Amino acid sequence: MKKNLQLVGTAVPRHDAWAKAKGEQLYSDDFTMPQMLYGKVLRSKYPAAILRGIDISKAKALPGVRAVLTAADVPKNEDITKFGQMRDVGGGFEGLYKVLANGKVRSKSEAIALVAADTEELAEYACTLIEVDYEVTEGVFDPRESIKEGAYVVSSEDKDNIVMRTKVEDGDINAAWALCDVVVEGDYFTTPHEHAYIETEGGMAWIDENEVVTLRVGTQVLEHYRTMAKILGLPHTKVRNMSVPMGGGFGGKEDMTVEMYLALLTLATRRPVKMVWSREESMDTHAKRHPEYLHYKTGATKDGKIMAQEVSIVMDSGSYTYLTPWVQMYSTQAAAGPYQIPNVRVQSVSAFTNNTFSSANRGFGGTQVNFAYERQIEELAAKLNMSPLELRRRNIVHNGDPLPTGFIPQGHIALEELLAKVDKELNRTPKPERLPDGRKVGRAIAIGHMVYGRLTFLHDSSRVSLRVELDGSVTLRAGVPDLGGGQASVLCQIIAEELGLKITDVHPYIMDTHLTPLCGTTTATRQLYMSGNATYKCVSIMKERVLEKASSILGYPPDMLELANRKVYLINNPLVNIPFETVIGHISNDGGELELIAQFNAPFTEVPDLADIKSRLNPDLTYTCHGVEVAVDEETGQFEMLRLIAACDAGKMINKNSCEGQIEGGAVYDALWATHEDLQWRNGITKANNFSTYLIPTSVDVPDVETIILESGGGLGPYGAKGVGEPSDNSIAPALVNAIRDAIGTGLNLNKMPVTAEKILAAVKGIDIEK
Amino acid sequence: MSMHPITLKVNGKPHTLLVKSNELLVNVLRDKLFLTGTKYGCGIAECGACTIMKDKRSIMSCLVPAVVADGWEITTSEGLSKGDKLSPVQEAFVDLAAIQCGFCTPGMVVTATALLHENPNPDEDFIRDYLRGNFCRCTGYVAMSKAVLAAAAKMKEEAQ
Structure with missing residues (x-):
């Protein structure tokens, strides 16, 4: 590994920053083509119904309407959910995927029919002419009800609503309670969470001159082209996504969005088709973070050693499986938190309901349990009459400690340091009891652990290629979907660092399934780890080639040479050097290869026994700590966040700006999840389906995030980096609610989201709202 | 639907356009003038992705009927930089x-x-x-x- 890094770790602007600042970056909605049609989706009016018949004749007869399609028109309407994994897992892990509804409608806004027409208005009007004969059924909207025998069955394809059951167990939980002096127990509920990317889903599709169904759709998973090909009955080579950067993803663009609809409509009409969802359509239909009902029981000795924890989780999968089993494994594995607890039992079950389906959302099962275990720790500390900080210190995991699955993480665990730093910063001045305006002040800290990299039994891999041009500039080709985290730019930075170039010497060509090596998904906080390592491997081979050639020219051994400032030079005497492009010219003259591809594979494991998981599930984890100071108005229950400290061990920052941006943005992404971001689901209807009712943080709702970034070097990514994208949003929600608890002096009414002003006010008055 | 002629000065350039009564300024900018820097985000003037500047004040173009904008001088994100020189x-x-x-x-x-x-x-x-x-x-x-x-x-x- 290179010492004296020049570029890695600096705050160099990303390649795309200038175009974005000028408004010139093109997104999925910014393309048009001659003869383009507009596509619309007819969606179910009801959350639960049986489709008895669909009459499309009136819509089809409307002049200007070019296609009306239903499930019967889809070559293979039913498939299994795939998310770019290279390995078939099978079993209950990959559930049913349906393009258009048939049989039972499973949720409101499920897609029933597709229309393509000359104008958007016409397509929309044609949808109103489609007559759907619904037999409205009762439905079920709470997974605690839907798992019961005799419950309404959500699907027409299954006998019951269970998606998956799984368990992690360590030690002897039944015997452990006798060792505990103090036990706390609580029920927690976490609400569905909306990604609320500012760009709604959209894109366009056409058929090219080689009969390739071609898309321009921003997605976190380029590899969906394979599922599309299967559904259309085409070879994989005949579907292509020339993808574009996303205006935010956060997991919400991990499932397929408009891709299948566009492909079907363009094939039916032989014309380009565009489709863009309205904000309401987006919020009604795309996946949400899984709502979870959690029960925690935790016991400790009187000196604060946690001896036992028992957890049960019921997850709402909503209408389809999608990523539910994956998210469930994350929740189940992470449920006991970053604590060394000798006796643990975590049981979880996920089930269908007639709610909007649940799938990936930043944090991926980690956020829900993080809220519950950190609320639990706070109540345990109160009962032990011990500071929550001290209780955490006595129980956190350290290097070498196993997770309850038995797996010992290989990366560094920096919790001790993170806790100390956040505590010092949060309490740099003594906490006042009240502000001058009378509001009560509260402070709290919460910690979290979150994996980066995919489930190891998926056998994850990434490939990138690079080509050195004869003028010494470099083209990076990588199928890396960029959703705004700087996923592509960071790879350029690694190449420029290793070849001694400027970042502007490296040009990224990204996200085209026909022209870029597949990097795998921009999910699971995996791109820097996976594609960063693939890039490092690729550029290292090129670097070796350059050094060898320079060595033969300069007459010094390769290990005495280094690359910097577009030169190869002698380490102890930089006056002895040769320009980079001259060396490249020699390699080219001699027939050397200047175009390379390299693949990085994550650790591989076997599919675990779901009934009792006792193996490694992920490559490694990232650790976080959030500190919050709030002021609570005891007369209204309103609170204001005064300070927000976000700390994380990033292993190594590759791009300082991007790393800080993730940690700041991640903290704010979930800052108001627990309190304000409420979709108001009522019997399968999303009542808050736009930005005037669903309240995401604005610039006045959150304070400046104070970031503390550690660089332990103990990650599995390039230069010892860890992933930070998802970990950065995990422990903020419990930190906020625990700070409110600290202010009002009671944990009453604070365990179930949304933690509204009404609930806080009732808590202040000592009223248990559930009694 | 009836069409209406309007004149707009956008980023210093004058345009005469025919627009429908219900056509929104954001769509005219994006679809007719190809100024796609102005974005659709919510359609109800909550998110600000469609913000443009008129008379040095920012307004959201997603709730402005294009006919109302007749005679306006506006600046979009594309009009802030001068060639490669960023503002x-x-x-x-x-x-x-x-x-x-x-x-x-x-x-x-x-x-x-x-x-x-x-x-x-x-x-x-x-x-x-x-x-x-x-x-x-x-x-x-x-x-x-x-x-x-x-x-x-x-x-x-x-x-x-």
Whole structure:
């Protein structure tokens, strides 16, 4: 590994920053083509119904309407959910995927029919002419009800609503309670969470001159082209996504969005088709973070050693499986938190309901349990009459400690340091009891652990290629979907660092399934780890080639040479050097290869026994700590966040700006999840389906995030980096609610989201709202 | 639907256009003038992705019928830079990494430009209050308010 890094770790602007600042970056909605049609989706009016018949004749007869399609028109309407994994897992892990509804409608806004027409208005009007004969059924909207025998069955394809059951167990939980002096127990509920990317889903599709169904759709998973090909009955080579950067993803663009609809409509009409969802359509239909009902029981000795924890989780999968089993494994594995607890039992079950389906959302099962275990720790500390900080210190995991699955993480665990730093910063001045305006002040800290990299039994891999041009500039080709985290730019930075170039010497060509090596998904906080390592491997081979050639020219051994400032030079005497492009010219003259591809594979494991998981599930984890100071108005229950400290061990920052941006943005992404971001689901209807009712943080709702970034070097990514994208949003929600608890002096009414002003006010008055 | 002729001056260029009564300014800019920097985000003037500048004030173009904009002079994000030369606000957004996915950026830089027209010496509270109508889901707003402060300082320096 290179010492004296020049570029890695600096705050160099990303390649795309200038175009974005000028408004010139093109997104999925910014393309048009001659003869383009507009596509619309007819969606179910009801959350639960049986489709008895669909009459499309009136819509089809409307002049200007070019296609009306239903499930019967889809070559293979039913498939299994795939998310770019290279390995078939099978079993209950990959559930049913349906393009258009048939049989039972499973949720409101499920897609029933597709229309393509000359104008958007016409397509929309044609949808109103489609007559759907619904037999409205009762439905079920709470997974605690839907798992019961005799419950309404959500699907027409299954006998019951269970998606998956799984368990992690360590030690002897039944015997452990006798060792505990103090036990706390609580029920927690976490609400569905909306990604609320500012760009709604959209894109366009056409058929090219080689009969390739071609898309321009921003997605976190380029590899969906394979599922599309299967559904259309085409070879994989005949579907292509020339993808574009996303205006935010956060997991919400991990499932397929408009891709299948566009492909079907363009094939039916032989014309380009565009489709863009309205904000309401987006919020009604795309996946949400899984709502979870959690029960925690935790016991400790009187000196604060946690001896036992028992957890049960019921997850709402909503209408389809999608990523539910994956998210469930994350929740189940992470449920006991970053604590060394000798006796643990975590049981979880996920089930269908007639709610909007649940799938990936930043944090991926980690956020829900993080809220519950950190609320639990706070109540345990109160009962032990011990500071929550001290209780955490006595129980956190350290290097070498196993997770309850038995797996010992290989990366560094920096919790001790993170806790100390956040505590010092949060309490740099003594906490006042009240502000001058009378509001009560509260402070709290919460910690979290979150994996980066995919489930190891998926056998994850990434490939990138690079080509050195004869003028010494470099083209990076990588199928890396960029959703705004700087996923592509960071790879350029690694190449420029290793070849001694400027970042502007490296040009990224990204996200085209026909022209870029597949990097795998921009999910699971995996791109820097996976594609960063693939890039490092690729550029290292090129670097070796350059050094060898320079060595033969300069007459010094390769290990005495280094690359910097577009030169190869002698380490102890930089006056002895040769320009980079001259060396490249020699390699080219001699027939050397200047175009390379390299693949990085994550650790591989076997599919675990779901009934009792006792193996490694992920490559490694990232650790976080959030500190919050709030002021609570005891007369209204309103609170204001005064300070927000976000700390994380990033292993190594590759791009300082991007790393800080993730940690700041991640903290704010979930800052108001627990309190304000409420979709108001009522019997399968999303009542808050736009930005005037669903309240995401604005610039006045959150304070400046104070970031503390550690660089332990103990990650599995390039230069010892860890992933930070998802970990950065995990422990903020419990930190906020625990700070409110600290202010009002009671944990009453604070365990179930949304933690509204009404609930806080009732808590202040000592009223248990559930009694 | 009846069509109406309107004239618009956008980024200094005059345009005469025929628009429908129900056509929105955001769509005219995007679909007829191909100024796709102005974004659709919510359609109800909540998120600010469609922000443009009229008479040095920022307004959201998604609720403005194009016929109402007849005779307007407006600036979009594309009109802030001069060729490759970024405006001080845009430059600060690049330098301080106030841009992640970039989808809110055009609206945000337009609002920030209007802010500095209104108040060339803003403090952070003023900035945060002014930007409250422009949603960003990526950054947490930290880098943005710093960028506006930096742009203010730069503009003052250039004016001297």
